[in-house]
Amino acid sequence: MNKSLCAVDSVIELQQAERERLEQYFRVETVDFKQLEGDVLAKYELALVHSKLTAAAISTMDACRYIGVRAHNTDYVDQAAAQQQGILVQGIDQMGxxxxxxxxxxxxxxxxxxxxxxxxxxxxxxxxxxxxxxxxxxxxxxxxxxxxxxxxxxxxxxxxxxxxxxxxxxxxxxxxxxxxxxxxxxxxxxxxxxxxxxxxxxxxxxxxxxxxxxxxxxxxxxxxxxxxxxxxxxxxxxxxxxxxxxxxxxxxxxxxxxxxxxxxxxxxxxTPHLAYYTDETIRLMNQQLIQRAIDYLSSQSPSLTPN
Incomplete structure (x- = not known):
């Protein structure tokens, strides 16, 4: 299987088991979404974020079709810009x-x-x-x-x-x-x-x-x-x-x-917007963020199997 390239926000600190599960389905690269320069995002087909994504950054995401937000509220991402690019933006259930x-x-x-x-x-x-x-x-x-x-x-x-x-x-x-x-x-x-x-x-x-x-x-x-x-x-x-x-x-x-x-x-x-930030909540948020990215990929390729 030719795996899709997935950008994971550097603020999302995945445990080894979480990263390994993601890598069963995607080629994974860590990206600092707070320090974006030029068209660094152009090659990624999916992005998993917990940082703000402006319209300017999204306009460079030529290959991207899915942005997973590690939050219930997806206002981190400029919705109009994502829609214009044909990108699905999906959050997670309310947790924490x-x-x-x-x-x-x-x-x-x-x-x-x-x-x-x-x-x-x-x-x-x-x-x-x-x-x-x-x-x-x-x-x-x-x-x-x-x-x-x-x-x-x-x-x-x-x-x-x-x-x-x-x-x-x-x-x-x-x-x-x-x-x-x-x-x-x-x-x-x-x-x-x-x-x-x-x-x-x-x-x-x-x-x-x-x-x-x-x-x-x-x-x-x-x-x-x-x-x-x-x-x-x-x-x-x-x-x-x-x-x-x-x-x-x-x-x-x-x-x-x-x-x-x-x-x-x-x-x-x-406090620095970390009321939700407990070991228990982060684990659940990461698990669902990863699963929803896998579910999206599966919806595009129903016969998909991990490798």
Missing amino acids: VQAVAEHTISLLLAIAKQLLPYHTNVASGRWREGLRPSYELKGKTLGIIGYGKIGERVATLGHALGMNIVIASGNKDHAEQAGRLPLEDVLAQADIVTLHASTRTLTGPLLTKTMINLLKPQAIVINTARGGLMDYAALEDALRQGKLYGAGLDVFPEEPVTESRLSQLPNVIC
């Missing part, structure tokens, strides 16, 4: 539900319990000097925006910590029927707001400056979903003015982040 939910609660606990300031004091020899009391979560109201699998798991963990849960409705007209509240009501009631919504149908931030101003004084905001869900400049203003207790951010409007004024604030914790 437990990982992201745990990360969400970890950020919340780290902020509520003042872990970074407390650690910094001890590390610098200042012991308890200048520290403020931490924050108990029992009895507080946790507002969840986006109630899919991750939002549901966060609610379960929140209940276990003794928090009251309020859920924002995605549709104002059906808020009461669904037992949920309009977004504005959730923001006004919640002591902690956590974002788990999609940006697919949004034309701008869900939490605008006006919405952020509805938050309770000393509220905590957590975003482990998408940076585009919130006006980060308005969030920074609210934090600097002392209107919020703190924020935990795993995602940003532009990534990767090399400079961030938000990350310099003492009541903000930032």
Whole structure:
């Protein structure tokens, strides 16, 4: 069998067994999709990515007919450009539900319990000097925006910590029927707001400056979903003015982040879009990414057998 040439994004670190399975069906080359030059992608018939693919890069992919994205949301890839090139773009099932939910609660606990300031004091020899009391979560109201699998798991963990849960409705007209509240009501009631919504149908931030101003004084905001869900400049203003207790951010409007004024604030914790990044989740994501590439190849060559 004359195997198709498959480019694997260098950020996708395959285990030996995973690479061997892929090599049963493809000739595999590792490519740094963050450092593309010229028409380096022109020869590849398939690409498996976890980095952004711009329209300019896709326009050079003359031989490519399939792009597998190691993510549920395929917004890493310029869809219009791929369609114009006749390339099928396929993501994977939503995975990492437990990982992201745990990360969400970890950020919340780290902020509520003042872990970074407390650690910094001890590390610098200042012991308890200048520290403020931490924050108990029992009895507080946790507002969840986006109630899919991750939002549901966060609610379960929140209940276990003794928090009251309020859920924002995605549709104002059906808020009461669904037992949920309009977004504005959730923001006004919640002591902690956590974002788990999609940006697919949004034309701008869900939490605008006006919405952020509805938050309770000393509220905590957590975003482990998408940076585009919130006006980060308005969030920074609210934090600097002392209107919020703190924020935990795993995602940003532009990534990767090399400079961030938000990350310099003492009541903000930032992580590099790795809420999903556990051994267990990565293994499952790689397995499905590989299997879907094999399934695509099989659909094009029904009599295909590995070698």
